[in-house]
Amino acid sequence: MRRVGDAPAVRGLLILAAVLLSALFLLLPLVAIFAQALSSGVMVFWENVSNVYTLHAIGLTLLIALMTIPVCLVFGVALAWLVTRFRFPGRRILQTLIDIPFAVSPVVAGLVYLLLYGRNGWIGNFLDGYDIQLMFAWPGILMVTIFVTCPFVARELIPLMQAQGTREEEAAVTLGASGWTVFRRVTLPNIKWALLYGVILTNARAVGEFGAVSVVSGAIRGQTNTLPLHLEQLYQDYNAVGAFSSAALLALIALLTLATKAALQRRATRREAIL
Amino acid sequence: MSIELHHIAKHFGATQALEPIDLNIHDGELVGLLGPSGSGKTTLLRIIAGLESADRSPTPGKILFGERDVTHVHVRDRRIGFVFQHYALFRHMSVFDNVAFGLTVMPRKDRPSKGEIRARVFRLLEMVKLEHFANRLPAQLSGGQQQRVSLARALAVQPDVLLLDEPFGALDAKVRQDLRRWLRRLHEELGFTSVFVTHDQEEALELSDRVVVMSNGRIEQVDTPEALYRAPKNRFVFEFLGDVNHLEGRVKNGVLTCGDAQLKVDLPDGDEELLLRPHEVRLAETFEPGVHLPMTITAFSLVGAEVRVELEADWLGAPWLATVRHSDFERLKIHRGQRLYAHPRRWHRFKDEVVKASQPH
Numbered sequence: 001m002r003r004v005g006d007a008p009a010v011r012g013l014l015i016l017a018a019v020l021l022s023a024l025f026l027l028l029p030l031v032a033i034f035a036q037a038l039s040s041g042v043m044v045f046w047e048n049v050s051n052v053y054t055l056h057a058i059g060l061t062l063l064i065a066l067m068t069i070p071v072c073l074v075f076g077v078a079l080a081w082l083v084t085r086f087r088f089p090g091r092r093i094l095q096t097l098i099d100i101p102f103a104v105s106p107v108v109a110g111l112v113y114l115l116l117y118g119r120n121g122w123i124g125n126f127l128d129g130y131d132i133q134l135m136f137a138w139p140g141i142l143m144v145t146i147f148v149t150c151p152f153v154a155r156e157l158i159p160l161m162q163a164q165g166t167r168e169e170e171a172a173v174t175l176g177a178s179g180w181t182v183f184r185r186v187t188l189p190n191i192k193w194a195l196l197y198g199v200i201l202t203n204a205r206a207v208g209e210f211g212a213v214s215v216v217s218g219a220i221r222g223q224t225n226t227l228p229l230h231l232e233q234l235y236q237d238y239n240a241v242g243a244f245s246s247a248a249l250l251a252l253i254a255l256l257t258l259a260t261k262a263a264l265q266r267r268a269t270r271r272e273a274i275l
Numbered sequence: 276m277s278i279e280l281h282h283i284a285k286h287f288g289a290t291q292a293l294e295p296i297d298l299n300i301h302d303g304e305l306v307g308l309l310g311p312s313g314s315g316k317t318t319l320l321r322i323i324a325g326l327e328s329a330d331r332s333p334t335p336g337k338i339l340f341g342e343r344d345v346t347h348v349h350v351r352d353r354r355i356g357f358v359f360q361h362y363a364l365f366r367h368m369s370v371f372d373n374v375a376f377g378l379t380v381m382p383r384k385d386r387p388s389k390g391e392i393r394a395r396v397f398r399l400l401e402m403v404k405l406e407h408f409a410n411r412l413p414a415q416l417s418g419g420q421q422q423r424v425s426l427a428r429a430l431a432v433q434p435d436v437l438l439l440d441e442p443f444g445a446l447d448a449k450v451r452q453d454l455r456r457w458l459r460r461l462h463e464e465l466g467f468t469s470v471f472v473t474h475d476q477e478e479a480l481e482l483s484d485r486v487v488v489m490s491n492g493r494i495e496q497v498d499t500p501e502a503l504y505r506a507p508k509n510r511f512v513f514e515f516l517g518d519v520n521h522l523e524g525r526v527k528n529g530v531l532t533c534g535d536a537q538l539k540v541d542l543p544d545g546d547e548e549l550l551l552r553p554h555e556v557r558l559a560e561t562f563e564p565g566v567h568l569p570m571t572i573t574a575f576s577l578v579g580a581e582v583r584v585e586l587e588a589d590w591l592g593a594p595w596l597a598t599v600r601h602s603d604f605e606r607l608k609i610h611r612g613q614r615l616y617a618h619p620r621r622w623h624r625f626k627d628e629v630v631k632a633s634q635p636h
Contacts, residue, residue, distance in 0.1 A: 171357065172380075174357040176351045186365055
């Protein structure tokens with residue numbers, strides 16, 4: 001007996017469509033990036049990459065990602081702990097609020113931050129009196145990057161922690177463990193894979209964020225230019241090879257991230273297979 | 276260590292999970308909290324443990340462990356052992372680390388040395404017969420083994436009281452039997468005070484020194500298993516502690532009538548409902564004057580020490596259950612569709628919640 005949708009013609013057609021679409025929309029652009037970046041030879045690619053502005057952009061991008069990750073990590077764990085371990089009024093609303101960065105266009109987020117923290121903004125105006133500038137400087141970039149990436153860790157953790165329930169933690173407390181010991185020895189080992197996965201997603205997004213950052217950074221070369229902004233500027237200057245060299249770097253970071261994720265997932269599933 | 280509860284009540288939002296409860300559990304006693312789901316038994320256990328807090332208003336309750344008032348003592352300082360229904364073992368730790376956990380989280384000044392912890396854990400693992408499984412992960416053990424680990428883990432910190440939440444609920448019948456007996460022996464050996472929650476009457480009656488029967492957040496009766504079974508205080512307890520057959524009818528001049536069924540009773544005129552246990556029903560091929568309860572056999576089950584026979588009649592609301600000796604089963608040549616007569620050996624009556632048991636005349 002044949003199962004529904006198992007006709008050879010249907011199956012062939014679906015496979016063909018999947019392969020074709022992946023090739024056209026995913027693989028081909030990726031190949032094109034590296035092809036373009038290396039179109040004038042490896043030396044030119046290297047010159048572009050080792051350009052002082054590019055190097056600064058790489059540095060700033062990685063620095064922002066490096067600062068974003070711990071903030072999102074702590075925020076995500078605290079939030080997931082809060083909504084899965086406690087019952088309080090407004091819990092549902094909080095869970096919906098977490099998704100705002102997903103729902104709102106990053107450009108809108110950037111504009112709102114500009115409105116609030118810019119020199120003419122409510123909070124920015126106040127801070128300006130103390131000679132503190134957030135917008136058009138790296139703190140602004142960090143702020144919007146955190147805004148855009150803050151749901152990733154929490155979103156990874158909440159379903160898992162909900163599924164695992166509170167019994168193990170309760171057991172630990174009845175055995176005399178303090179709150180911190182419970183977290184360190186019982187909760188953390190149970191969520192570490194989801195946590196790592198959340199960090200990887202956060203990193204990917206932090207490195208690649210364009211919309212929100214472009215609004216608040218001012219894109220000053222050598223000062224507030226991140227790699228995606230730098231790429232765009234090069235492209236606007238008709239330096240296609242330079243732009244694609246930066247693009248290749250970003251793609252490389254993305255590929256590395258994906259490879260790490262795949263490796264971690266393989267390890268996690270293998271661990272589960274043992275159990 | 277004895278446990279005293281004074282006026283413990285609990286609300287979840289607007290719903291009352293526990294009505295104000297008073298209960299005394301003696302030192303070294305093994306007490307079962309028995310009731311259907313939603314009766315508040317687990318809530319009560321969790322309040323004793325400190326995993327849930329009792330209502331503070333209108334009148335605050337009080338929990339005493341021996342002389343010690345633990346009402347406001349945090350779970351981690353109550354010195355209890357808690358065994359969860361689904362074991363709640365730390366899934367990423369070996370059996371050894373699970374059992375050792377309570378010892379390793381002690382404050383440094385009280386914590387035993389590494390070697391002493393090792394010795395103590397292995398003593399406990401030997402006691403639960405799992406010394407060869409010390410390096411396994413919980414997921415590599417069967418349900419019964421996991422529950423034994425969970426018990427060893429709870430006992431490792433030498434708790435004042437041991438609390439068990441449906442400890443055998445998730446296990447199959449055979450393992451359950453073994454574990455029950457084993458827990459009973461352990462209890463007698465070590466002499467700790469323990470309270471366990473169950474919805475299984477058999478388990479409660481077999482294991483407990485005293486049983487607390489609960490329903491709807493109330494304690495219905497606290498008694499030894501024998502007293503509970505022989506003299507249930509009310510209809511709920513009677514019905515909850517085993518299968519029950521109902522006989523409803525109207526009494527006139529000392530005869531209860533229901534359709535074409537008749538039973539001589541020594542009761543005043545009026546509507547009556549009599550209750551009978553399956554072993555209180557005798558089956559015969561003939562009827563006697565004053566005892567005319569014709570029935571048809573619809574099913575029977577031969578497994579067990581006695582044959583369980585299901586009976587129906589058009590004058591009955593719900594089918595009856597009778598237990599018959601195998602010899603009687605053969606003598607009566609019982610088969611489906613056979614018509615027989617039921618003869619009550621005795622019956623119970625809970626009118627106005629007053630207990631009456633009587634022999635038919």
